[in-house]
Amino acid sequence: MRHLLGMGDLDADELVEVLDVADAFVEVGQRANPKVPALRGRTVATVFFESSTRTRVSFETAAKRLSADVLSFSAGTSSLNKGESLRDTIETIESMGIDALVIRHAAAGVPVQVARWLSSTCVVNAGDGAHEHPTQALIDLLTIRQVRDPGGKGVGCFAGLAVTIVGDIRHSRVARSQVCGLARLGARVTLVAPATLLPPSLEGWPVEAIGHDLDAVLPTTDVVSLLRVQEERGSGTYVPSLREYAHGYGLTAARAALLPPDAVVLHPGPVIRGVEVAPEVLDLPAVLVRRQVSNGVAVRMAVLFLLLGSGDRPSSGSRGAGGDGASAGGLGPGPGEAARTVEVSAVDDA
Numbered sequence: 001m002r003h004l005l006g007m008g009d010l011d012a013d014e015l016v017e018v019l020d021v022a023d024a025f026v027e028v029g030q031r032a033n034p035k036v037p038a039l040r041g042r043t044v045a046t047v048f049f050e051s052s053t054r055t056r057v058s059f060e061t062a063a064k065r066l067s068a069d070v071l072s073f074s075a076g077t078s079s080l081n082k083g084e085s086l087r088d089t090i091e092t093i094e095s096m097g098i099d100a101l102v103i104r105h106a107a108a109g110v111p112v113q114v115a116r117w118l119s120s121t122c123v124v125n126a127g128d129g130a131h132e133h134p135t136q137a138l139i140d141l142l143t144i145r146q147v148r149d150p151g152g153k154g155v156g157c158f159a160g161l162a163v164t165i166v167g168d169i170r171h172s173r174v175a176r177s178q179v180c181g182l183a184r185l186g187a188r189v190t191l192v193a194p195a196t197l198l199p200p201s202l203e204g205w206p207v208e209a210i211g212h213d214l215d216a217v218l219p220t221t222d223v224v225s226l227l228r229v230q231e232e233r234g235s236g237t238y239v240p241s242l243r244e245y246a247h248g249y250g251l252t253a254a255r256a257a258l259l260p261p262d263a264v265v266l267h268p269g270p271v272i273r274g275v276e277v278a279p280e281v282l283d284l285p286a287v288l289v290r291r292q293v294s295n296g297v298a299v300r301m302a303v304l305f306l307l308l309g310s311g312d313r314p315s316s317g318s319r320g321a322g323g324d325g326a327s328a329g330g331l332g333p334g335p336g337e338a339a340r341t342v343e344v345s346a347v348d349d350a
């Protein structure tokens, strides 16, 4: 595979492969020197046109832990302000000799378009509008597997797992990527939101149920995934007030008490305390927000490694995304090959 643009292009085997490689990098992250030489000589550019704390820092940390060089582009201080087009900006960055471009943009579809423009650079979608955020969904899958099947390989723990996604599903790229990945692995997904924060059409969404009563579904939920109300996309106008939203859909201590004892709570961050979750709930052991963030580095190491780490630097055109190459079709080498390579790379500290 040349790019990671969305979850829809990863089949179940490829998902397992990413999770297994990420697991190896979790172990690397626990070492005194959490660095491996796997991507020495490679350059990863982070190109963010939208705000980010954890995703950008996480990708840059991942690239550095793989010994890649990191080129960090900030749209706000770039020649885009002088009228340069997105295409010219992207092609300029590619001309500096980068191997992977990690892109976030407020408009859905930009990473796919960028992949078509680039001739030899891998593109990773770090969030495009309300479309997809595949690495966040991969983080969530890894985090769920760690708690449902500690030390486990494979994805048997997802079969029949009851996952409830709560909140601003209409504007959430995380929800789209989560639903795609979870359904592919056999989880039963329920969406809970005010009617105004559901997408206009849910046709084709592989979900088991859609509801508006959070209290009713919590007692049979294994995993709750909370979503932020995306005010920057105008979500505030879809609910009477954030206070009212919190009243109906916020995970309060009373609601958390309705969950089964082994249920866990995820949130991709940033968390708005007191809206989607009560501050005191954030301190419960069932809430895995911090673990998601630390898994983020391992998952992004796995994605960069699988895209870049399995061969020589490509010659111009060898990774070209012309035609249907712009869609993400898999993650690099076959499962066995990747697993073998990461074992070797992960053992040798950089």
Ligand code: ASP
Pocket (backbone or CB within 6 Å): 127, 133, 173, 174, 227, 228, 268, 269, 270
């Ligand atoms: N960090 C996630 C995203 O970029 C979720 C959020 O912003 O609420 O989509």
